[in-house]
Amino acid sequence: MPDSNFAERSEEQMSGAKVIAQALKTQDVEYIFGIVGIPVTEIAIAAQQLGIKYIGMRNEQAACYAASAIGYLTGRPGVCLVVSGPGLIHALGGMANANMNCWPLLVIGGSSERNQETMGAFQEFPQVEACRLYTKFSARPSSIEAIPFVIEKVQYLRAVRTSIYGRPGACYVDIPADFVNLQVNVNSIKYMECCMSPPISMAETSAVRMAASVIRNAKQPLLIIGKGAAYAHAEENIKKLVEQYKLPFLPTPMGKGVVPDNHPNCVGAARSRALQFADVIVLFGARLNWILHFGLPPRYQPDVKFIQVDICAEELGNNLKPAVTLLGDISAVSKQLLEELDKTSWEYPPESKWWKTLREKMKSNEAASKELASKKSLPMNYYTVFYHVQEQLPRDCFVVSEGANTMDIGRTVLQNYLPRHRLDAGTFGTMGVGLGFAIAAAMVAKDRSPEQRVICVEGDSAFGFSGMEVETICRYNLPIILLVVNNNGIYQGFDMNTWKETLKFRDPTAVVPPMCLLPNSHYEQVMTAFGGKGYFVETPEELQKSLRQSLADTTKPSLINIMIEPQATRKAQDFHWLTRSNM
Ligand code: ADP
Ligand code: MG
Numbered sequence: 001m002p003d004s005n006f007a008e009r010s011e012e013q014m015s016g017a018k019v020i021a022q023a024l025k026t027q028d029v030e031y032i033f034g035i036v037g038i039p040v041t042e043i044a045i046a047a048q049q050l051g052i053k054y055i056g057m058r059n060e061q062a063a064c065y066a067a068s069a070i071g072y073l074t075g076r077p078g079v080c081l082v083v084s085g086p087g088l089i090h091a092l093g094g095m096a097n098a099n100m101n102c103w104p105l106l107v108i109g110g111s112s113e114r115n116q117e118t119m120g121a122f123q124e125f126p127q128v129e130a131c132r133l134y135t136k137f138s139a140r141p142s143s144i145e146a147i148p149f150v151i152e153k154v155q156y157l158r159a160v161r162t163s164i165y166g167r168p169g170a171c172y173v174d175i176p177a178d179f180v181n182l183q184v185n186v187n188s189i190k191y192m193e194c195c196m197s198p199p200i201s202m203a204e205t206s207a208v209r210m211a212a213s214v215i216r217n218a219k220q221p222l223l224i225i226g227k228g229a230a231y232a233h234a235e236e237n238i239k240k241l242v243e244q245y246k247l248p249f250l251p252t253p254m255g256k257g258v259v260p261d262n263h264p265n266c267v268g269a270a271r272s273r274a275l276q277f278a279d280v281i282v283l284f285g286a287r288l289n290w291i292l293h294f295g296l297p298p299r300y301q302p303d304v305k306f307i308q309v310d311i312c313a314e315e316l317g318n319n320l321k322p323a324v325t326l327l328g329d330i331s332a333v334s335k336q337l338l339e340e341l342d343k344t345s346w347e348y349p350p351e352s353k354w355w356k357t358l359r360e361k362m363k364s365n366e367a368a369s370k371e372l373a374s375k376k377s378l379p380m381n382y383y384t385v386f387y388h389v390q391e392q393l394p395r396d397c398f399v400v401s402e403g404a405n406t407m408d409i410g411r412t413v414l415q416n417y418l419p420r421h422r423l424d425a426g427t428f429g430t431m432g433v434g435l436g437f438a439i440a441a442a443m444v445a446k447d448r449s450p451e452q453r454v455i456c457v458e459g460d461s462a463f464g465f466s467g468m469e470v471e472t473i474c475r476y477n478l479p480i481i482l483l484v485v486n487n488n489g490i491y492q493g494f495d496m497n498t499w500k501e502t503l504k505f506r507d508p509t510a511v512v513p514p515m516c517l518l519p520n521s522h523y524e525q526v527m528t529a530f531g532g533k534g535y536f537v538e539t540p541e542e543l544q545k546s547l548r549q550s551l552a553d554t555t556k557p558s559l560i561n562i563m564i565e566p567q568a569t570r571k572a573q574d575f576h577w578l579t580r581s582n583m
Pocket of ligand 2: 485
């Protein structure tokens with residue numbers, strides 16, 4: 001809390017860096033991820049002195065991904081602290097990703113001195129303007145005294161509040177270099193109170209009544225649980241809706257775990273069937289974008305009735321006209337729905353034809369993937385790998401994942417039992433998020449329990465985007481197990497013999513397929529280089545053993561480099577990289 005005695009000690013001076021750090025502390029900022037340099041080093045040090053955890057990363061992009069994941073996991077913005085010009089530009093990817101995912105984030109960027117503006121100052125760049133496209137709010141305080149206000153001011157400038165109120169998103173505050181070392185009279189600074197959690201909004205009663213009636217009259221109902229439901233902490237109410245009214249549900253990728261994946265009403269294994277034939281769909285915090293095939297035929301019935309629940313009014317009615325719109329916080333609205341449905345003794349008949357169809361489809365899909373998983377041939381395929389991982393996956397672990405098939409197939413096999421425990425490439429389909437997300441999840445895990453682990457499942461290509469963050473993981477000794485599912489490429493690669501053929505050509509750049517990476521790369525050595533444990537595995541037995549050892553050893557992070565069939569895709573499709581079918 002700000003020192004209320006400041007007023008009496010009126011002559012006391014304080015550096016701009018300390019004012020900024022105190023403003024962040026006052027807003028309950030717990031974590032700052034960043035890379036220091038001119039002019040932000042002093043801010044990081046001042047923040048540490050106030051007890052804010054500072055995590056130094058190796059690339060601003062990863063730092064920004066980490067800070068945004070903190071926002072999603074905790075409901076308060078994580079801070080990303082970057083230097084001017086290129087540092088800020090590297091962070092733009094993280095801002096865009098946070099905004100696309102509707103996650104709170106606060107980026108603080110140092111910038112060049114004000115009196116050198118337009119003169120070609122060191123790393124000079126129009127930062128406030130650059131961030132505008134990727135944020136809900138982007139501003140530079142008019143003076144150092146204004147900083148506490150920009151971080152949270154009731155009437156106008158308001159980064160923390162804007163990041164968490166309404167639809168959450170990214171915010172940017174620019175700090176010119178001359179602010180950082182400026183000495184200011186402590187008397188002239190007034191810190192704003194900590195911004196409270198957003199007020200909870202409820203849907204109109206008449207709309208709730210209408211939604212309940214549409215649900216009761218549904219022949220083939222389906223609940224879709226998105227990451228908005230996870231963010232809203234709506235797990236208890238949604239689980240009640242599922243169980244009390246015997247409704248089938250489908251989680252989106254990051255909606256996994258709001259209701260556990262192994263719940264008997266989870267129809268994830270019959271996803272396409274459920275979407276295609278549902279006649280009423282209740283959408284809890286998921287947009288009808290590419291992830292849900294826009295809500296349109298042929299993936300849906302042309303006359304399917306959507307009941308759309310979202311906190312963002314502008315989202316309602318995107319791409320199609322919903323039967324009912326419920327504007328409000330999902331946790332509150334799902335409670336309203338429960339209360340309304342409770343007024344009669346209705347439940348969806350568990351012996352309906354719809355349930356039967358879904359169960360049959362689930363059974364056959366599960367059998368098909370088990371069949372693939374049981375293949376004894378080497379190198380292993382994705383399914384074999386994920387079935388062995390799933391067997392040992394701790395119930396409460398965070399699962400972070402990115403890659404193409406690695407993420408898609410992993411999603412269907414690896415189960416989540418807790419809400420907000422799955423992080424992946426998300427709405428923006430961003431590659432490179434994995435290690436930053438894993439580091440953020442590990443920080444949260446560490447604060448909760450010494451046992452909780454983060455399992456980060458990376459494609460070999462995805463791992464390359466932020467591989468040097470392994471040093472960060474080792475520096476802070478984070479409870480992370482990295483799995484690199486290695487098929488020597490992007491979507492697919494060459495085996496060693498085929499690869500050697502390409503090297504016979506005088507100019508390999510003309511013949512090496514764009515998706516190929518160096519075969520049999522020993523990514524585990526990136527981990528051992530920094531003192532963690534590394535494993536190179538080629539068989540199910542080696543995989544099982546290395547997983548067991550990694551889970552048992554809580555003293556060190558580890559990386560298991562898992563060699564799989566380089567051409568192992570879901571379906572054999574020649575030149576599929578030239579189409580969009582691999583999406
Ligand atoms: P998914 O990736 O799971 O499909 P999306 O990111 O597409 O999810 O959608 C999440 C939606 O959740 C966004 O439209 C966002 O406005 C909404 N949302 C976020 N927080 C809340 C909340 N507390 N209550 C209601 N809706 C929310
Ligand atoms: Mg790959």
